[in-house]
Amino acid sequence: MQEPLPPILVTNDDGIAAPGLQVLAQALAAVGKVTIIAPDREQSASSHALTLHRPLRVNRQRDGVYSVDGTPTDCINLGILNLLAHRPRLVVSGINRGVNLGDDITYSGTVAAAFEGTLLGVPSFAISQQVNGEDPDFFVAARFAVLLARWILQVPLPAGTLLNVNVPQRKPHGTRLTRQGRRTYHQGVVERTDPSGRQYYWLGGIPPEWDESPGSDFAAIREGFVSLTPLHLDLTHYPLLQDLQESGLNLHLED
Numbered sequence: 324m325q326e327p328l329p330p331i332l333v334t335n336d337d338g339i340a341a342p343g344l345q346v347l348a349q350a351l352a353a354v355g356k357v358t359i360i361a362p363d364r365e366q367s368a369s370s371h372a373l374t375l376h377r378p379l380r381v382n383r384q385r386d387g388v389y390s391v392d393g394t395p396t397d398c399i400n401l402g403i404l405n406l407l408a409h410r411p412r413l414v415v416s417g418i419n420r421g422v423n424l425g426d427d428i429t430y431s432g433t434v435a436a437a438f439e440g441t442l443l444g445v446p447s448f449a450i451s452q453q454v455n456g457e458d459p460d461f462f463v464a465a466r467f468a469v470l471l472a473r474w475i476l477q478v479p480l481p482a483g484t485l486l487n488v489n490v491p492q493r494k495p496h497g498t499r500l501t502r503q504g505r506r507t508y509h510q511g512v513v514e515r516t517d518p519s520g521r522q523y524y525w526l527g528g529i530p531p532e533w534d535e536s537p538g539s540d541f542a543a544i545r546e547g548f549v550s551l552t553p554l555h556l557d558l559t560h561y562p563l564l565q566d567l568q569e570s571g572l573n574l575h576l577e578d
């Protein structure tokens with residue numbers, strides 16, 4: 324008897340109508356039984372937000388395709404803890420329209436969905452496509468997602484870890500294993516005046532600049548390679564923990 328196809332949960336932060344999500348889901352159908360549970364609208368930069376102060380509504384669009392009026396993290400929770408008949412063997416988030424590199428990972432709803440899958444004990448990866456003006460076709464990224472999904476289903480990731488994948492705009496020269504890079508400038512704020520004379524502000528209107536040091540996710544994308552960065556959920560800075568322990572830091576609260 325043939326093995327049943329492994330259940331795969333697919334989401335994104337660009338919303339259920341995003342082409343990258345559809346291309347990804349179609350490609351992963353060659354690997355497993357895909358269920359899409361995705362936000363009903365754009366949720367980019369929603370980070371790891373959970374909706375706790377209002378009810379969530381789920382709209383079953385067709386077999387195996389659900390939209391949710393919430394965040395990517397809501398979608399993963401609903402999927403794993405309620406909607407899916409079987410626990411997924413893999414969570415894939417993407418294909419995001421635009422890269423998620425370096426410090427920007429912390430804003431990303433795409434990456435946060437993979438964080439949430441990992442928190443719930445399911446191997447997970449996020450995948451994002453570089454966009455330089457013209458619309459990308461997403462097919463190279465989708466092919467890469469298929470290869471990576473097959474790999475992870477055979478060689479499970481260690482508990483508490485996930486992978487962040489970024490795909491360059493042009494045909495990649497290959498794949499590089501990378502570390503998370505760094506921004507080299509502070510976030511910009513654009514200040515303007517509206518037609519009624521009131522000030523308004525727009526965050527992030529300035530293109531990011533990155534530390535181009537070798538080995539970073541940014542360097543891989545700039546040089547035309549797929550970037551594959553292993554991440555983990557433990558934010559502890561262990562060298563500083565040790566330094567603080569050795570410094571004799573001892574902050575006594577008054578009785």
Ligand SMILES: [Mg+2]
Pocket residue numbers: 336337366367368419420433
């Ligand atoms: Mg997005």
